[in-house]
Amino acid sequence: MKDALHIGGKALSSRLFIGTGKYSRNTLIPEVVAASGSEVITVALRRVDPSSREENVLNHIPPHMTLLPNTSGARTAEEAVRIARLARAAGMGNWVKIEVINDQRYLLPDNLETIRATEILAAEGFVVLPYMSPDLSAALRLRDAGAAAVMPLGAPIGSNRGLRTKELIGILIEETGLPIIVDAGIGRPSEAAEAMEMGAAAVLLNTAIATARDPLGMAEAFRGAVAAGRQAYLAGLGAVRQEAEASSPLTGFLNV
Amino acid sequence: MKLYINGNETRLGEACGTLADLLSRPEWKERRMIVELNGAIVGKEDYGHVTLADGDRVELVHFVGGG
Numbered sequence: 001m002k003d004a005l006h007i008g009g010k011a012l013s014s015r016l017f018i019g020t021g022k023y024s025r026n027t028l029i030p031e032v033v034a035a036s037g038s039e040v041i042t043v044a045l046r047r048v049d050p051s052s053r054e055e056n057v058l059n060h061i062p063p064h065m066t067l068l069p070n071t072s073g074a075r076t077a078e079e080a081v082r083i084a085r086l087a088r089a090a091g092m093g094n095w096v097k098i099e100v101i102n103d104q105r106y107l108l109p110d111n112l113e114t115i116r117a118t119e120i121l122a123a124e125g126f127v128v129l130p131y132m133s134p135d136l137s138a139a140l141r142l143r144d145a146g147a148a149a150v151m152p153l154g155a156p157i158g159s160n161r162g163l164r165t166k167e168l169i170g171i172l173i174e175e176t177g178l179p180i181i182v183d184a185g186i187g188r189p190s191e192a193a194e195a196m197e198m199g200a201a202a203v204l205l206n207t208a209i210a211t212a213r214d215p216l217g218m219a220e221a222f223r224g225a226v227a228a229g230r231q232a233y234l235a236g237l238g239a240v241r242q243e244a245e246a247s248s249p250l251t252g253f254l255n256v
Numbered sequence: 257m258k259l260y261i262n263g264n265e266t267r268l269g270e271a272c273g274t275l276a277d278l279l280s281r282p283e284w285k286e287r288r289m290i291v292e293l294n295g296a297i298v299g300k301e302d303y304g305h306v307t308l309a310d311g312d313r314v315e316l317v318h319f320v321g322g323g
Contacts, residue, residue: 056287
């Protein structure tokens with residue numbers, strides 16, 4: 001496979017990871033999977049409500065997808081570990097997105113608890129993808145703890161505010177040697193392309209697609225943007241300069 | 257018998273001998289769930305021979321949409 005993304009022993013051809021939350025109907029999920037070309041999809045774990053016959057979201061996820069259960073709802077490393085073990089017990093593979101949040105307004109991750117959970121779960125053989133605030137020392141500790149990639153936020157979850165943490169994400173890309181997957185905040189295809197141009201390994205999106213007027217059209221738009229950004233990164237962007245540099249020869253004018 | 261199911265105190269008749277009995281009740285049957293009993297995950301193959309006791313804490317969880 002050309003330019004595959006290697007994570008957790010898998011070679012992925014798509015660098016667009018998607019979520020399953022906020023869709024107006026779950027039957028959109030397989031259509032969004034097809035339109036996005038995505039191969040990795042997130043799900044959450046919750047208590048079953050006996051009064052609701054809510055369908056299991058897994059019924060709508062095509063079997064070729066790699067499931068990435070998140071630990072949303074966890075406030076401590078221990079809670080995240082418990083959720084991860086429950087998800088693995090369901091026989092859905094050993095990938096996990098660590099998400100430990102103590103801030104209910106901005107839903108910003110708790111890097112310290114995230115590092116602790118990563119240490120425990122990586123040692124248990126999980127493929128650990130931690131959602132984190134883009135801080136270099138935290139990213140290096142996550143790497144040393146055994147994370148398969150790190151997933152810094154671009155902006156708060158569900159905010160569609162874009163790559164607000166761009167400079168810090170750039171530092172993680174340069175310094176960690178790990179795949180950097182921009183998770184949360186990306187609202188527009190141009191922002192996904194920008195993350196990929198910088199050298200991000202992938203982007204993870206949910207709200208931007210699920211809440212678009214036409215989720216299938218948006219899934220396709222993001223697919224193109226991620227592929228274009230990746231291609232631009234591989235092609236090597238030209239240098240940025242302050243002053244003009246003529247693209248046409250400055251000699252040999254007809255009237256000179 | 258008194259159980260705590262997903263945090264809710266639930267009183268059941270003595271018919272609930274095993275986890276399999278509990279999970280065959282109308283509110284829980286035919287659901288794809290993961291089961292935790294007193295903090296330990298129980299595999300499907302064990303539902304029939306795990307006996308419930310008064311005061312047990314049962315967690316029944318499943319996958320939902322999320323990002």
